[in-house]
Amino acid sequence: MGLLTPTTWDLTGRVTANAPVSSGLLRLDVELPRSVTFEPGQFAMLNLTGAGQLVFRRPFSILASDGRTMSFLYRVVGRGTERLADLEPGEAVDCLAPLGKPFAAPDAATPPVVILAGGVGLPPLHAWLSRHGRPGDLACFGGRDGGDVPWSLLSDEWRVSVDRDVDIPAGRQAHHGLVTELALSELERDGDPGPRLVMACGPTPLLRAAAMLARDRDWPCLVSLEEHMGCGYGVCKGCVVPVRLDGPGDSGWRNANSCTEGPVFDAADLDWERFGAHHATGGAA
């Protein structure tokens, strides 16, 4: 059999840290047997080993990869993330990474970027900003309340909004309201902001709002979807999202694997009407 260049590694790593970074979010650091590079927006499929093994691995965006250590940010929402939260340093984690299409690096033609990150949608955009951020980019994070915000991860570049403005630490600021409102008010402070590239990751309502904000202004918009996944590497068709057959405006549609053709999609390619009735409640963020 011919062998293509491997791009993804199936490795068993060891937990080096696993602790809360806010009231609702935990950070997991896994030391892998080798260093694995990634592009911001790519994800890993994680699983426990032994008796705790899940039938399916779970997808998590890669927050950072430093030498052999790969980091994640997650929220406990069900069986799998409960088991993740129980992991102690030294315990094993199966990690298939990196997977999926990233948020592209900017080039000279890329307009300034508006980042909209909600809850556990932070990792890909945090990674992007650290690696590719340019002066003029605007980064906004939306959390439930001040306690939920992982302040230690958010440099002063980040604007923060919260649903309930309680527990804001001294010396930090948070806008009360939606993260899209925060972004717009920042952008429009000095009049018409000019074209932007919107990049969003978070619960589906946030993604819809981001796509609408961009569409209304004719701005390009990339969204990272957190669709349910089975395999994460393109073999099961358990993660599909409807995309327009011939790009923006086309009424024909087809199912795209969100694990291999995404998770980052051009918002204009998505068929938002067909997309995810099952995401109405806001998903896992």
Place this chain on the structure above:
Amino acid sequence: MGLLTPTTWDLTGRVTANAPVSSGLLRLDVELPRSVTFEPGQFAMLNLTGAGQLVFRRPFSILASDGRTMSFLYRVVGRGTERLADLEPGEAVDCLAPLGKPFAAPDAATPPVVILAGGVGLPPLHAWLSRHGRPGDLACFGGRDGGDVPWSLLSDEWRVSVDRDVDIPAGRQAHHGLVTELALSELERDGDPGPRLVMACGPTPLLRAAAMLARDRDWPCLVSLEEHMGCGYGVCKGCVVPVRLDGPGDSGWRNANSCTEGPVFDAADLDWERFGAHHATGGAA
């Protein structure tokens, strides 16, 4: 519904100790929420809780019960005992106990007793000897080799035999050969020993040998069977052994629950021919 006096408790206890007492045997101490009395020969059905829970509990003879602490002696032979061996102090254990018919206490008419205990067959007979032993009783334990023998549990009253005479600690003695041979040589040292009550617990070949030894001499014999069990409390019919319909010599037979009518049976009541082809290899001892 009328309620009979409870005789069995379904309790969740905590491990207080779980450590080897020989190369092959471990002792488990469980602290229960209340003290539970037992008769030697009775057993408990044990299970883990949470993710480690087994579909069926596992039967273990009670070694001792001291205040609220109940003790067991076990060997790792499969999934359940592997999980038992992993238990750390403080972890929970589900315990249904006491169950089953014990080895009866002796009365004036009871002849001196010959105890034949093989491997994990020790607990019921150890408990019996401690509680009911009388001068003139003979207690024999058979192990694989010197390392396998739980010397710390065996007072000098106990005679010991081993399959391979290696690893005998200084100051202790072990006969090389079968435990029944050891017993006979002890009994016949001073000529015809007179009538005895044989009580045996251990692998099926040992039980068969004990029953034959007794039958040849017209001695009474009680054996404790380690038949597979599902429920342990008489509801599933998963533990049956064939017993003669009208006692010794009768050719008709019926299935008896070894959990409620046993595990201690009069050897003469058992239909040894029908009994346990599946025990040919010697079971778990």
Place this chain on the structure above:
Amino acid sequence: MKHPHWWTLDVEAPFTIGPRELPGRVWTASGCFAYGLTGHDIAAQDIDSPYAGIGAVVTKTVTPQPRPGNPMPRLVEMPVGAINSIGLENVGFEAFIAETLPALAELAVPTVVSLAATRPEEFGSMVAELHAAGRDMPTWHGVELNLSCPNVAEGGHDFGSSPETVAACVAAARSHLPDRALIAKLTPNVARVAPLAAAAAEAGCDAIAAINTVVGLDVDLKTGRPVLPRRFGGFSGAGIRPIALAKVDEIVREVGIPVVGIGGIDTAEDALKFFALGCVAIQVGTAQMRDPFAAARIVQDLRRAES
């Protein structure tokens, strides 16, 4: 336990099945709590009795003649359930009527009697005799016809896998059971269970119990042979729950007859899934073998007051 918003049943309130009012909706399943007499001498710290709140004990299936059952071993534990080949060992109908039924009456155990036979007339005559013997027993609520045991299958097919057989057995029983609930327990080992349920309903059955065990096999790696002497056994427990839910849904939606749900119910959450599909009651089998208080704790967890 936190109850979902749609949950409004009181599982300890009386409800009717056909001509009979039963005291509750959480039952123990046939073969997993013997004849219902064995739980009385077991106690726990935090709950009264294994019978607390239980709507009915379905007895071990009783056959016209006593049966010694299958050779040992009879049980294989799986990571996710068990395979059994008990082979309907039971005391036989005569001893059941003479000894077991009076004991159940004496202890006031809410009782559903499970019966199996190989011919419809046998069902008829057993039910007639039972009705005579139990007429004045206030805690005897019904009969469950076991039309489904795969361990004693003859000619490869489960008894009761044809609508005609099911209808004939139900009709024979019904004619002698005017005032007690008549329940048909169907085999899941068929392509579609709705036609069997429809036949039972048509023949006068009050409810369907589903499911019995699923034909399964496990291999002993040491020998390379099936673990059970008879090769096949009945698969039960958590592993069959998705299958049970599917069969129950098929019956509820296509036939509309009341359904008593069974299959892999370990916890209150599991029970809720069956009630969500419309079951009027549920039974606890394999879990009851592990935990004498399994059904009683499910009742406790479903108690409205705690929501």
Place this chain on the structure above:
Amino acid sequence: MKHPHWWTLDVEAPFTIGPRELPGRVWTASGCFAYGLTGHDIAAQDIDSPYAGIGAVVTKTVTPQPRPGNPMPRLVEMPVGAINSIGLENVGFEAFIAETLPALAELAVPTVVSLAATRPEEFGSMVAELHAAGRDMPTWHGVELNLSCPNVAEGGHDFGSSPETVAACVAAARSHLPDRALIAKLTPNVARVAPLAAAAAEAGCDAIAAINTVVGLDVDLKTGRPVLPRRFGGFSGAGIRPIALAKVDEIVREVGIPVVGIGGIDTAEDALKFFALGCVAIQVGTAQMRDPFAAARIVQDLRRAES
């Protein structure tokens, strides 16, 4: 892994199924490794490739027309397996022949093509076209007829639950497939699978693949409704292993046709249970979705040299 004494097969040695020699006995199952092209860019520390030692990749089932599949969500994880309702999403036969097959040839993936249709003639014409297109493809070893997908059932019955349908589909395919292995994948959602296997054998099939998924359902406790939009799905994984072993045993012993075992095979131990019953090969489904190296590691663990 320590091998049992009765284990003597070399799963990496060539063996024949009907007219064709295949390179090995551990395969990936249809629908759980896509078209077999996706594993090439994945690496691990300790094993060459997800294809190492694999006897065949059975492709995702291809239908005459492209299919968009069922609405999301399509997968429910159970504690002991999964329920899927993918709905046979696939690129369609034309695109498969034009694009997928050449790519498989190029990468030299040992291939068994899975086909589904709703009429026997469609099987016939697809196989004829495939045979023309794949004639010179040395790594194309056979066709698996998916006669069993419960997710696209019509009228409630699985397609292929009658011996006549099975025989007609097999005969139609056989007449166009002289030199490749012809395998019929049967539904487990029937009372007895042996009559279907016998019909397939009679019609000229070389082997039976068993089992496909078992009809299952799970309820979302939050809503009280089935998790899957179509209510039912196909239950796979560890929970169905006892059922798969039972069906396989039934076919092996009653029909005697070679059987490719499928169902809940996660580990080499699981695979050994199927080989113990006489399977000529096995397939890894759900486990392959979790672990790209699942089948390859089973081969590694079964390798004689390590015993």
